[in-house]
């Protein structure tokens with residue numbers, strides 16, 4: 001569904017993404033991990049059209065390199081950010097409606113917006129201003145606004161950051177439902193290995209922009225190269 005081939009991104013002398021290649025299959029939950037500064041968010045920025053790069057990114061067989069971000073969104077690729085990005089003065093419902101109105105080529109559908117509100121358990125808070133929401137609800141809303149665009153792939157950037165163990169369980173449950181009930185392919189960047197081994201069917205580890213290993217999450221997390229570069233970094 002998404003084919004990354006020999007992708008390299010340099011910022012001046014710094015190579016943030018170094019000749020990366022991998023494929024995400026339709027219906028998969030694909031994990032990406034690596035130490036701080038490994039190039040994970042940069043990779044998302046390349047897939048979503050923020051920067052020029054060397055190499056090829058194909059979505060559903062079509063080259064998307066050089067496409068502007070809004071066109072990539074309309075093809076069906078949505079993302080979230082590490083720090084929840086919301087419009088503080090807008091209501092929850094309007095924030096999802098904006099995603100549906102601008103992020104999709106399909107006609108605006110208020111019933112779909114209601115469906116998403118219920119799906120992420122924000123229906124009762126639909127008239128609240130997003131600036132008043134607690135962190136977990138802001139995270140749910142950012143995911144909901146992305147779902148508003150009717151994505152085929154949802155790319156999550158460290159969705160668990162700053163969450164307690166109960167919130168992590170809620171977010172994991174939501175991610176599973178998005179994948180299984182809505183049939184949306186997921187890519188997830190995450191530091192918590194337990195989250196990745198439970199949610200994903202394939203896991204890519206990168207360090208300084210370069211692939212360390214990629215495969216079954218249980219094999220990957222027991223690989224000595226990964227333990228050295230990542231797990232030895234104090235994460236469990």
Ligand SMILES: Nc1ncnc2c1ncn2[C@@H]1O[C@H](COP(=O)(O)OP(=O)(O)OP(=O)(O)O)[C@@H](O)[C@H]1O
Nearest residue numbers: 011014015016034035036037038039040041042043
């Ligand atoms: N716009 C930019 N200009 C210059 N350097 C950048 C830019 N964006 C990222 N970098 C650098 O590229 C490298 C990779 O950064 P990136 O944010 O992709 O890492 P990351 O794996 O997402 O890290 P973290 O886990 O801390 O979010 C870092 O050295 C970073 O400083």
